[in-house]
Amino acid sequence: MKNVIKYGSTIIMYLIMVLFTVMTIYPIVWLFIQSFKTNQDYMTGSKLSLPTNWFTLNYDIVWNNLNFNTFFYNSVYYSIITVIVVVILANMAGYAFAKIDFPITKVLFGLFIVGILLTIQSILIPLFVMIFSAGLFNTRLGILIPYIALGLPMAIYLCTDFIRNGVPDELIEAARIDGAGYIKTFVSIVFPMCIPVSVTIAIISFIGTWNEFILMNILTAGDRFKSIPAAVGRFSGSLGSDYGRLFTSLSISIIPILLFYIIFRKQITKGVAAGAVKG
Amino acid sequence: MHMTMKTQKKLSYALLVLPALVVYLAVVAFPTIFSVILSLTNYNGGLIFGNPDIEVVGFTSYRWMFTEPTRSFYTSLRNNLLIVGVSVFGQIPLGFILAYILNQKLIKRGRGFFQSMIFLPYVISPIIIGVLFNAMIINPRSLYWEVARFFNPDIQFTLHSNPMLPVLFVILWMFTGFYMIIFLAHMQRIDPAILEAARIDGANEPRVLRHIVLPAMTSEIVTCAILAISGSLKTFDLIYAMTNGGPAGQTRVLSLFMYLSAFSGAPNYPLANAISTVMVIISIILIVVVRWAAKLFDRHGGYGK
Amino acid sequence: MKKLLSVLLAAVMVATLLAGCDSDSNGGTSGGTTGGSTGGSDDPVAITEVVELRVLNYYDMSAAGALEEQSVIWEAFEAANPNIKIIREDEFEESFHDSVNAYAAAGALPDVMYAWPSGRSTTLHSQGLLKDLTPLINRDGLASKYIALATDPSQQIAGYQGIIPQGVTATNMFIANLEVLNAVGLTPATTYSEMVAQVPVLRDAGYDTVIMPNMASWVMQSCLYSLIVGRFMGDGWHERVLNGETNFTDPAFIASLAFVQQMYEDGVIPASSLAIDYGEGPGLFATNTGAYYIDGDWRVGAFLTDSTTGEALISPDRQDNFVIGVFPEIDLPGVAIPGRTNSAVLGTGWGINANLADGSPELEAAWTLVKWLVGLEVQTFRLRTGGISTPSIVGIDYGALPLEPLQVSLAGLGAKYDVATVVVDGAFASTVYEPLNEQLQALGLGITTPEAVAEIIQAAFEAWQATQ
Numbered sequence A: 001m002k003n004v005i006k007y008g009s010t011i012i013m014y015l016i017m018v019l020f021t022v023m024t025i026y027p028i029v030w031l032f033i034q035s036f037k038t039n040q041d042y043m044t045g046s047k048l049s050l051p052t053n054w055f056t057l058n059y060d061i062v063w064n065n066l067n068f069n070t071f072f073y074n075s076v077y078y079s080i081i082t083v084i085v086v087v088i089l090a091n092m093a094g095y096a097f098a099k100i101d102f103p104i105t106k107v108l109f110g111l112f113i114v115g116i117l118l119t120i121q122s123i124l125i126p127l128f129v130m131i132f133s134a135g136l137f138n139t140r141l142g143i144l145i146p147y148i149a150l151g152l153p154m155a156i157y158l159c160t161d162f163i164r165n166g167v168p169d170e171l172i173e174a175a176r177i178d179g180a181g182y183i184k185t186f187v188s189i190v191f192p193m194c195i196p197v198s199v200t201i202a203i204i205s206f207i208g209t210w211n212e213f214i215l216m217n218i219l220t221a222g223d224r225f226k227s228i229p230a231a232v233g234r235f236s237g238s239l240g241s242d243y244g245r246l247f248t249s250l251s252i253s254i255i256p257i258l259l260f261y262i263i264f265r266k267q268i269t270k271g272v273a274a275g276a277v278k279g
Numbered sequence B: 001m002h003m004t005m006k007t008q009k010k011l012s013y014a015l016l017v018l019p020a021l022v023v024y025l026a027v028v029a030f031p032t033i034f035s036v037i038l039s040l041t042n043y044n045g046g047l048i049f050g051n052p053d054i055e056v057v058g059f060t061s062y063r064w065m066f067t068e069p070t071r072s073f074y075t076s077l078r079n080n081l082l083i084v085g086v087s088v089f090g091q092i093p094l095g096f097i098l099a100y101i102l103n104q105k106l107i108k109r110g111r112g113f114f115q116s117m118i119f120l121p122y123v124i125s126p127i128i129i130g131v132l133f134n135a136m137i138i139n140p141r142s143l144y145w146e147v148a149r150f151f152n153p154d155i156q157f158t159l160h161s162n163p164m165l166p167v168l169f170v171i172l173w174m175f176t177g178f179y180m181i182i183f184l185a186h187m188q189r190i191d192p193a194i195l196e197a198a199r200i201d202g203a204n205e206p207r208v209l210r211h212i213v214l215p216a217m218t219s220e221i222v223t224c225a226i227l228a229i230s231g232s233l234k235t236f237d238l239i240y241a242m243t244n245g246g247p248a249g250q251t252r253v254l255s256l257f258m259y260l261s262a263f264s265g266a267p268n269y270p271l272a273n274a275i276s277t278v279m280v281i282i283s284i285i286l287i288v289v290v291r292w293a294a295k296l297f298d299r300h301g302g303y304g305k
Numbered sequence C: 001m002k003k004l005l006s007v008l009l010a011a012v013m014v015a016t017l018l019a020g021c022d023s024d025s026n027g028g029t030s031g032g033t034t035g036g037s038t039g040g041s042d043d044p045v046a047i048t049e050v051v052e053l054r055v056l057n058y059y060d061m062s063a064a065g066a067l068e069e070q071s072v073i074w075e076a077f078e079a080a081n082p083n084i085k086i087i088r089e090d091e092f093e094e095s096f097h098d099s100v101n102a103y104a105a106a107g108a109l110p111d112v113m114y115a116w117p118s119g120r121s122t123t124l125h126s127q128g129l130l131k132d133l134t135p136l137i138n139r140d141g142l143a144s145k146y147i148a149l150a151t152d153p154s155q156q157i158a159g160y161q162g163i164i165p166q167g168v169t170a171t172n173m174f175i176a177n178l179e180v181l182n183a184v185g186l187t188p189a190t191t192y193s194e195m196v197a198q199v200p201v202l203r204d205a206g207y208d209t210v211i212m213p214n215m216a217s218w219v220m221q222s223c224l225y226s227l228i229v230g231r232f233m234g235d236g237w238h239e240r241v242l243n244g245e246t247n248f249t250d251p252a253f254i255a256s257l258a259f260v261q262q263m264y265e266d267g268v269i270p271a272s273s274l275a276i277d278y279g280e281g282p283g284l285f286a287t288n289t290g291a292y293y294i295d296g297d298w299r300v301g302a303f304l305t306d307s308t309t310g311e312a313l314i315s316p317d318r319q320d321n322f323v324i325g326v327f328p329e330i331d332l333p334g335v336a337i338p339g340r341t342n343s344a345v346l347g348t349g350w351g352i353n354a355n356l357a358d359g360s361p362e363l364e365a366a367w368t369l370v371k372w373l374v375g376l377e378v379q380t381f382r383l384r385t386g387g388i389s390t391p392s393i394v395g396i397d398y399g400a401l402p403l404e405p406l407q408v409s410l411a412g413l414g415a416k417y418d419v420a421t422v423v424v425d426g427a428f429a430s431t432v433y434e435p436l437n438e439q440l441q442a443l444g445l446g447i448t449t450p451e452a453v454a455e456i457i458q459a460a461f462e463a464w465q466a467t468q
Helices: A002-034 A039-044 A057-065 A068-099 A105-117 A120-133 A140-166 A169-177 A182-193 A195-211 A214-219 A243-276 B005-038 B060-067 B072-103 B111-123 B126-138 B143-151 B164-187 B192-200 B205-234 B237-242 B254-263 B269-301 C002-018 C027-034 C066-080 C093-106 C119-126 C134-139 C178-183 C192-204 C218-233 C237-242 C251-265 C271-275 C278-286 C297-303 C361-373 C376-385 C405-411 C430-445 C450-466
Strands: C051-058 C084-091 C112-115 C163-165 C167-170 C173-177 C208-211 C290-295 C322-325 C341-346 C349-352 C419-421
Touching: A002 A243, A002 B072, A002 B111, A002 B126, A002 B164, A039 A243, A039 C278, A057 A243, A068 A105, A068 A140, A068 A182, A068 A195, A068 A243, A068 B005, A105 A140, A105 B005, A105 B205, A105 B269, A120 A140, A120 A214, A120 B005, A120 B254, A120 B269, A140 A195, A140 A214, A140 B005, A169 A182, A182 B005, A195 A243, A195 B111, A214 C093, A243 B111, A243 B126, A243 B164, B005 B269, B060 B269, B072 B111, B072 B164, B072 B205, B072 B254, B111 B164, B126 B143, B126 B164, B126 B237, B164 B205, B164 B237, B192 B205, B205 B254, B205 B269, B237 B254, B254 B269, C051 C093, C051 C361, C066 C084, C066 C361, C066 C376, C084 C093, C084 C361, C093 C119, C112 C119, C112 C361, C167 C297, C173 C178, C173 C297, C178 C290, C192 C208, C192 C290, C208 C278, C218 C237, C218 C251, C218 C290, C218 C341, C218 C419, C218 C430, C251 C430, C251 C450, C271 C430, C278 C290, C278 C297, C297 C405, C322 C405, C349 C361, C361 C376, C430 C450
Parallel strands: C051 C084, C051 C112, C208 C290, C341 C419
Antiparallel strands: C112 C349, C163 C349, C167 C341, C173 C290, C173 C322
C-alpha cells in the first residue's frame, strides 16, 4: 500500500514538472515552427498546424535584409565590455565598502541601493538630453556608459555582501602586516577570492545587457550601433506585418542566447541562485 | 613612504570607490534630480541651457497628471499594482511549490533538466516574449483561442474585457522559474538529516513543510518579495511589445505611460518628467517599507545571518 | 471647397484613366494651379563631378513589394545616374521618427528624406527644414504631370511645397465578401439599418458582421471615424472647429461619437475587434469569418499575390467575390451628409534639405533623385505591388499593368463617393487626436460615454490652442 502511494505521488510529481516544462518550452518550439510558414499560410491556416510546406526562404530573406552581423557584433561588444567593467568596478567598490572602515560608506552604499529599485524609464529623458549634448548620441560609448552605470547597483550590493561575509579579515590583516597596501591586497587577495560572486554578477549583467532594448533604441539612430533586439520589430509595423518573417527574425534573434544558455545552463542557474539571495 | 597611514587609507578608498561612484552619479543620480527639476518647468525639447522659452511652471504638470479626465495615471498605477500582486502572490508561491517538488527525493531523474527548462524564459528578451505572446494569446485566432475552442466550441471571445489578464499570465510565465531556482538553492541547504528525522518521527509532508521548511526559508521569501516588487515596477519592454498599452490604455503601466508621453507623437516632456518623479517617489517609499518589513521579519523570525 | 474638390478631381481622374484613357491626355487641366509662378526660370545645373547624397529612407520590409525596392528603385537610379552616389539609411517606424528628431535637433538632416505632408513630420515643415520645391517644379514644368493636389502648396501643413507626395490616400475602404453574404442569402448592405438587420442572420450562421482590426488605437479614427464625423458634421467641419464657429461639444460631434458606440452595441462591430492585431485583420477576412471588412485603401496589397511566396490571401480567381466600396449610408437622424463620402489625405512623399544651396550641384542631384522617387517608373512599381492605390502622377498606363481584380476594384473606389472630408489625424495636432483615438476604443469597451469623450477632446483642443 505504501509503495502504491509512493509510486502514485512520484507519477504526479513528474506530471506536474512535465506540464510546466511543456508550458515553457512549447511557445519557443511554436515560434520556430511558425518561422517556416509563409505569411499567407500563417494568417489563413490553423495556428496549431505545421506549415503546409516548409518555407525556408524566410531565413534567406530575413538574413539578407537585416544586418544581423552588425547587430550580433554590437550585442557581443556591449555585453562583454559591460560585464568586464561592471565586475571590476563592483569588486573595487565592494572591497572598499566592506573592508575599509569609513563613516561615509553608509551613505554611499545606501545611494547605490536606491539604484536597484530605480527604473531606467524614469530617467530616460534627461539621460537622452545629456548624452545628446555630450556629443555621445549614436556612439558606442554613449550606450556603454549607461549600461555600466545601470549594472552597478546590484553588482555592488552583491560584492559588498560577499566580501563582508566571505573574505576573512585575518587574511587581509596578514597581507597588510606583510606591507601590502590596500590596492595590492585587493589585486592579490580579494579579487581572486571573489570569483564566485563575480560569475554571478557577470551572468546577471550579461543577460540584462544582451536583452536591453529601450536605451539602445533611443540613444542610437540607424543600424550601425544597434544590437539584436532591434531586429525584432522590422517585419511588423503599424501598417501590417509579415508574420512568417517576423517569426523568422525572432527565431534568429534568440538562437545565440539559447545556445549560450544550453552550454552554460548549470553555471547560470547556480550563479543566479547564489547572487539573488545574499550569500 | 612618507604618507601617513590615514592618508593612504583615504586615497585607497577614493581610488577604489570613485570610478563606480562617478559613473553612477553621472548616469543615474544626476538625471534623476534633473528630471525632478524639469518636471517643474515647461521644457519640451530643444535647447536646455540658454533657451529663453523655458519657464518654471511649478506643479502644473502634476496637477494635470492627477486630474486629467482620462485618468491614465490611475489606470497605469492600478496595473502596476496588479503586476506586484501577481508577482508576490503568483510567482513566489508557484516557484516555491515547484522548488519543493524538485527537492523531494521522489524526483530522481531529470531534476537538472526540469530546472533549466522552467528557468529558460528568464534569459529571453522581454521584447521577443512580448511579440511572441501577442501572437499566441491576444488575437481571436491565436493559439490560445484555438485550443480553448477545441475544448469548448461555444466559448466566446472575451479577452478585450479583461485586457490585463494575458499580460499577467505572461509575467507569471516569465519569472516563476527564477524564484524556483532561488528557493531550490536554499532548500538544498537545509540539513537533510533534520528532514529525515522529522519524517521518521511520523511527521507528514504538510507538517514538515510548515514546521521545518517554511521557517527556514522566511528570509529568502522576504528577499524574493523585494525583488518581485522592484521588478514589477520596472515592467516595460514586455507590455510595450505585447499590447503597447492598448486597448484604450487599459494595459498601460507607469513606465509605458511616461514613455508614450515623451516619445510618441507630440512630446510632452513636462508630463513625462512628472510621471518619472512620481515613480522615483514610489520607489523610495517601497525601499523604506521593504527595509522596515525585512527588519521586522529578521527580529521575529531571527533568520538573518 | 477647394481642398475637397481637388481630392474629388484626383479620384475621378484615376477612375477615368482606368476606364481606358492612355497616358497624358489630362495634363492640361491641373496645370492651372501653379500659374503665375515666381522666377523659377533657372536652367538645370550640370552635375559634372560625382555628388554624394545622404538619403533617409522609410523602409517597411513587411510592405508588399518591399524586397524588390533595392533593385527597382535604388540600383536602377544609380545605374542611370553614375554621377550621383547615394548613402542611404533605412529606418522604420518609431526609430525613423526618433532619427528625424535627433538629426533635426543636431542640425544634421540628410539631403533627401522621406516625409509626411503633416502629422509626424510637422516639425520639418513648420520649422522650414524642407526646401520649398515649387520653383523647381515650375522650372521643370512638372505641375502638369501630377494631379493638382500633389503640387498644391496649401495641402501641406506649413502652406509650402515641402514634399512631393507619391499618392493620395482614401482612409476608408469597405469590402463586402459575397462568398459569405451569398452563403446566408444576403446582398451587400447599402444603408446602416440594412447592415444592422443582417447582424442576427450572420451571427446565427457563425459569422461576424464587420471585421476590423481595432487593437491599435489609430485604426478606428483613421479608417472609419474620420468618415463618420465628416458625415455628421458636414463638409469642412475641421475648419469650423479651428476658427471657432463650432467645437467638439457640439451635438453633431457628440452624435458622431454616439454612433460609434451604437455600432458596438448593435453588434455591427464586435467588441472583440478591440483585441485584433492590425496585422491579423486581412487573414481573418480572407478566410470568410465575416461579411465586411473595414481598413484603409493602402491595405489592399495584403490580399494580393505575394511575389516572394507566390501565395495570396485571396487568390485572383476568388477576388471577384470581393467588392470594394465606402461605408454604407448612415440613415439615422442628425446626419449632415447621409452617404457617398470618404475621408482622404495626401500620401507620404519625398523632400529635400532646406540647406542645399540654390544652383548647387548637390541640390540638382537631390532634385533628380526626388523626381525619380515620385516619378512614373517608381509610382508604377508601387501601384503594381499594391504599395500605393491612388498615384499622384498622371499618365500611368493601367492597361499595361498586370493588375489583379481587387486592384481594379480599388481603382474604382474614387467613383463611389462625391465628397472627401478630412482625416482627423491629418487636420489636428497629435495632442488632440491621440486622446480621441484612445477614447474611441473606450467607447467600444463600454467604459465611457459620448458626452464624456466630447468633453475630453474639447479640453485637449483648448490646451493645444493655448500653446499656439
